[in-house]
Each structure stands twice: as C-alpha cells, then as structure tokens.
Amino acid sequence: MSYPQQPGSGEPLPPQGQPTPQQPWAPAAPGWSYGPGQPVQFPAAHHPAPQYPMPAQHFAPHAPVPPYGVPLQPGLPKPYKDSTAAWLLWVFLGAFGAHHFYLGRTQWGVAYAIGFVVSWMLAFVIIGFLGLIALFILWIIDATKMSERLQQYNAQAFAVNRSMGFA
Secondary structure, three states: OOOOOOOOOOOOOOOOOOOEOOEOOOOOOOOOEOOOOOOOEOOOOOOOOOOOOOOOOOOOOOOOOOOOOOOOOOOOOOOOOOHHHHHHHHHHHHHHOHHHHHOOOHHHHHHHHHHHHHHHHOHHHOHHHHHHHHHHHHHHHHHHHHHHHHHHHHHHHHHHHHHOOOO
16 A cells, blocks of 8 residues: 655655545645645636626614513513302302403313213223312312412412503
8 A cells, every 4th residue: 555645755746736546635626736734725716606696775763672581572461360150150150260351361271171071981890080080079169269379370460450551
C-alpha cells in the first residue's frame, strides 16, 4: 500500500489538478484542485446564477407586544354563577354531572356522565348497581359541598374580573 506524498518530504509534487497514482484524492474534473495543506479551489461557474425579480414586500407596522401573561385585548368579564341554577342542575341532572360542568369542573362532570352511562349499561349484570350506589353517595357529598364550591368559583371570577379591570 502506498501513501500519498506529503509536503516537505523532499520530493516535488506534481502540478495541481492532474490526477496521479500517488494522488488518489485529486479530482478528475477540470478546474478543481486540492493538495495537502492547501484550500479547496472550486471551478468557476459556467453559467451565472439565475436572477429572479423579488416581489414587493409590504410590512405592517409592528404593534407593541404586551408582556407575558397579559391578554392582547381585554376580554369579557368572567360571569358569576347562580346558586339556584347550580342546585337545580344538581337535583335534576346531577347523575350526569351537570352541576360540575356548570361550576367549571369539567373532569368531574365527564367522570359522572361516563360512570352513570356505564353503570346503567352494566345494571343487567348486577355489578352496575354498585356504580349507581357509588354515584348516589358522591351526589350526596356534592350536596354538602355545593355552597363552598359556589363561593370558590365566584371568588375566582371576582379575582379574574378585578385583574382585568371589570370589578
């Protein structure tokens, strides 16, 4: 195996751009040259790069960017929830979790709705009645905590409205 000549080895290098058996790295294309310790020289372009007309660019003036956490434009105030509506939803549609949806507790509302439907579907196998009993117990617990949850929701709505300048 023979290695290519290195500069300073005492032997002259052949002219650049001409491949020799001692220079396997030399390119065969005309105009290219490379030697150890020398930068790569690229051939001149035969064709100029195409010039395409640039379309006119119209930029809108930049609007001031609000700081992080501040809404871009004021929204509507967060509505307060009525206790009468929450209690009526609890009585008539409590098994489906409607009172949870009303108070913004969506995950609990979905859990109630799915649990109620699945329990009724499994009621013919007797095991569904256990789910209905569990939902009934949760429904009673919700009655004991309804006033507290209403106060929490309305206090949060007041804080949001106050921060937005509505209260």
